[in-house]
Amino acid sequence: MIAERYIMREIIKPATVICAVLVFIYGSFIAARYWADAAQGDLPGSSVMILVFFRVAVAMELLLPTTVYLSTVLALSRLYRDGEITAMFASGISPVRIAWAVFGTALLAAMLTGCFSLCIRPWAWNQFYTMKAQAKANFDLTRMKGGIFYEIWHGKRVIFAEKVNGKKSRAENIFIQTKHTDSLQIIYAREARQFTDTNTGTPILKLFHGNDYEFSNSADKEIILRFEQSELALEPREFVKKDKVKAVPTISLLQSGNSQEIAELQWRLITPVSTVLLAMLAVPLSRSSPRQGKYAKIPLAIMIFALYYNISAIMKKWVAQGAIDAFPGLWWTQLGLVILLIFLWWQPELALLWRRRMA
Known part of the structure; x- marks a missing residue:
């Protein structure tokens, strides 16, 4: 042995x-x-x-x-x-x-x-x-790079920002296009910042100085809103594995x-x-x-x-x-x-x- x-x-x-x-x-x-x-x-x-x-x-x-x-x-x-x-x-x-x-x-x-x-x-x-x-499935502003289009939610949302500061969770000249069931929403803002809701834990995108365009698929109408400050809840979509x-x-x-x-x-x-x-x-x-x-x-x-x-x-x-x-x-x-x-x-x-x- x-x-x-x-x-x-x-x-x-x-x-x-x-x-x-x-x-x-x-x-x-x-x-x-x-x-x-x-x-x-x-x-x-x-x-x-x-x-x-x-x-x-x-x-x-x-x-x-x-x-x-x-x-x-x-x-x-x-x-x-x-x-x-x-x-x-x-x-x-x-x-x-x-x-x-x-x-x-x-x-x-x-x-x-x-x-x-x-x-x-x-x-x-x-x-x-x-x-x-x-x-x-989830969006995170800190992962973005300036000048690049990002598709999330299986292409139902497209996000673009001219400049991104990942450390500060801040973006400039941001463009967001979202496809809903019966409408198309386009948001443009000069500045955006991301933070997390302390109560729900939901990521929130706070938008400053921009416009919100919504186009209906079923009727020939559109809605245009101008805002100084707006919030967009980035609720994580149910991911598909x-x-x-x-x-x-x-x-x-x-x-x-x-x-x-x-x-x-x-x-x-x-x-x-x-x-x-x-x-x-x-x-x-x-x-x-x-x-x-x-x-x-x-x-x-x-x-x-x-x-x-x-x-x-x-x-x-x-x-x-x-x-x-x-x-x-x-x-x-x-x-x-x-x-x-x-x-x-x-x-x-x-x-x-x-x-x-x-x-």
Whole structure:
């Protein structure tokens, strides 16, 4: 058991660093996208990091298998380079015991991956879609930029301001067009300020020195009002959150016959399985000579993972579209990993047998 614990420890050490780096890279990429949306006024700046958190939580189902896979390749490659694997074999430790040590580590990671994939993934997607829908449904003057037209309420209201001071919640030369059921309202004001009603919590837009035009759709009449000061309640519209299959709870997917939901369910189920298979694949993949560096097998490992992930994503799309049968569906990818694992595991024996036949 000492050798097994040593191998597990050697795998876990780089795993923590790799996982942290992957989370940082992915989180930074997503944050840059949402900060760009916030700069355009599409999202409130206060919600960016929360949205990033939900996206990282979703991504953990892929980052964890990647982490275990790469850390196993790194750890075993280093042990091969330093001759420690050779010493283990010389002392009677078989390759099967090394594989069992990797399997134990991968099994723990698979349990955590399954938790993220089956439980946290749908919850995080639901929270993400809800928050994003709320952000787009509500208006906030501080998110606006001068000289840009903003559509809210699914295009029923258009807002434009020549100049905006977000810190002071103040705008100059503001134009507001609102489509009602039977009329069209256009408001122009030289100045506008936003504040919140202390009693109701409703955002209020206070307008100064402007005109209010209202045109009826049913009759040929118009109303023009001039005001020195007016208030416009910016009551949040009831946001519409589109139902996304990614946010459907796993228990509901189990009872579904819809092809899209079947594809989503299979995706969630294969992630913990692939965690174990990829880690086991790293055992024969990390075989190297002492002259090779510990990073020698990393490019090949990354290529195999990228190929596996892209094939899985394509097959998920095919299952969702009904292009291929729901069963085995995405399980073909796991069968492919098993076949590749068997081939790489027996590759040295097959190569030796081939050389003997050629001799």
